[in-house]
Amino acid sequence: MSSPSSLDELIEALRCLPGVGPKSAQRMAYHLLQRNPRGAERLGQAIDHALKTLRRCARCNTFTEDEVCDRCASPRRDPTQLCIVEMPVDLNTMEQTHAYGGLYYVLMGRLSPLDGIGPKELGFERLLARATDGVVKEVILATNFTNEGEATAHYLSEVLHARGLKVSRIARGLPVGGELEYSDAATVAQAFIERRDY
Amino acid sequence: MSSPSSLDELIEALRCLPGVGPKSAQRMAYHLLQRNPRGAERLGQAIDHALKTLRRCARCNTFTEDEVCDRCASPRRDPTQLCIVEMPVDLNTMEQTHAYGGLYYVLMGRLSPLDGIGPKELGFERLLARATDGVVKEVILATNFTNEGEATAHYLSEVLHARGLKVSRIARGLPVGGELEYSDAATVAQAFIERRDY
Numbered sequence: 001m002s003s004p005s006s007l008d009e010l011i012e013a014l015r016c017l018p019g020v021g022p023k024s025a026q027r028m029a030y031h032l033l034q035r036n037p038r039g040a041e042r043l044g045q046a047i048d049h050a051l052k053t054l055r056r057c058a059r060c061n062t063f064t065e066d067e068v069c070d071r072c073a074s075p076r077r078d079p080t081q082l083c084i085v086e087m088p089v090d091l092n093t094m095e096q097t098h099a100y101g102g103l104y105y106v107l108m109g110r111l112s113p114l115d116g117i118g119p120k121e122l123g124f125e126r127l128l129a130r131a132t133d134g135v136v137k138e139v140i141l142a143t144n145f146t147n148e149g150e151a152t153a154h155y156l157s158e159v160l161h162a163r164g165l166k167v168s169r170i171a172r173g174l175p176v177g178g179e180l181e182y183s184d185a186a187t188v189a190q191a192f193i194e195r196r197d198y
Numbered sequence: 199m200s201s202p203s204s205l206d207e208l209i210e211a212l213r214c215l216p217g218v219g220p221k222s223a224q225r226m227a228y229h230l231l232q233r234n235p236r237g238a239e240r241l242g243q244a245i246d247h248a249l250k251t252l253r254r255c256a257r258c259n260t261f262t263e264d265e266v267c268d269r270c271a272s273p274r275r276d277p278t279q280l281c282i283v284e285m286p287v288d289l290n291t292m293e294q295t296h297a298y299g300g301l302y303y304v305l306m307g308r309l310s311p312l313d314g315i316g317p318k319e320l321g322f323e324r325l326l327a328r329a330t331d332g333v334v335k336e337v338i339l340a341t342n343f344t345n346e347g348e349a350t351a352h353y354l355s356e357v358l359h360a361r362g363l364k365v366s367r368i369a370r371g372l373p374v375g376g377e378l379e380y381s382d383a384a385t386v387a388q389a390f391i392e393r394r395d396y
Binding site for chain 1: 203204205207208210211212214215216217222224225226227228229230231232234235237238239240241242243244245246247248249251252261263285286287306307
């Protein structure tokens with residue numbers, strides 16, 4: 001009397017996607033089967049292909065199909081600057097600014113003791129080896145300004161300082177076009193504390 | 199300098215899922231690759247398997263691995279009652295009530311002229327052939343009480359009445375445990391209009 005098993009299996013498998021609960025998974029499964037079987041086929045193949053071809057860049061830790069990603073292999077990037085971000089998405093955001101010409105290291109996460117994610121789980125040893133290659137002169141911490149991102153930046157600044165590296169942190173403050181009236185007090189306070197000579 | 203193509207392809211392919219925009223697709227792709235490659239593999243296989251094995255039940259139009267689904271083939275269901283629902287999810291909800299022992303027909307959608315979904319697209323001819331098999335005596339319209347669900351029910355009641363069938367519609371009113379104070383006016387009005395002798 002129950003639903004067929006390969007449908008149940010598809011619904012269950014869709015739940016491995018972040019933010020997808022039983023209801024969404026059911027909706028997605030019916031959508032794929034009924035409205036978009038071609039898209040479903042393409043998705044199945046894309047997952048398969050990505051799992052087979054993608055690995056981590058030996059230098060910056062992001063996903064790539066090669067041993068070293070195009071960015072790390074480029075002679076046009078400044079190898080003395082190393083920007084540390086949490087996720088590949090953050091790297092993309094940074095690149096879109098066209099304000100930075102150095103290299104990156106992608107943590108693929110952040111310190112999160114409650115989830116059991118510490119320095120070991122994030123592979124900080126690889127990062128330290130990368131940052132102390134003798135070429136990097138400045139490490140720019142560009143983790144998020146969340147509690148966990150801040151804790152990660154704080155921890156990293158200590159271990160990197162201990163190795164004699166110059167460490168900086170991207171600035172907090174009002175957004176471009178931001179108005180005091182519509183900013184939260186903590187942001188305005190931080191903008192005041194981190195004020196610059198003008 | 200750009201992201202590798204198999205990653206881009208995965209992100210693009212994930213967008214075929216309902217409610218998934220570019221940002222969510224990116225987040226999902228990184229989650230699959232980084233946190234849950236096993237889940238990703240399972241998902242790829244489940245999609246593939248579902249596409250290969252699932253088809254529509256010849257009688258009720260829902261997804262099944264057989265010519266006729268278990269429910270339609272069961273001798274324990276009352277074949278004189280046919281309940282019409284929009285989606286398989288709705289059928290499941292109806293079944294969970296244990297209040298209905300008849301058979302179903304799943305429209306796999308609703309009339310939606312703006313999206314170009316009319317009687318033809320929903321395959322109403324198959325439904326009419328099913329409802330006029332000489333065994334069905336009552337058709338219960340259980341489409342949603344949205345504008346489109348209501349329009350679908352209205353249209354169906356006309357064509358089914360024209361074929362001499364008894365047609366009913368599930369009731370509107372306050373939910374079980376519902377309080378007037380917290381119900382919207384339209385629902386309370388409908389509950390008043392559809393009041394029953396007591």
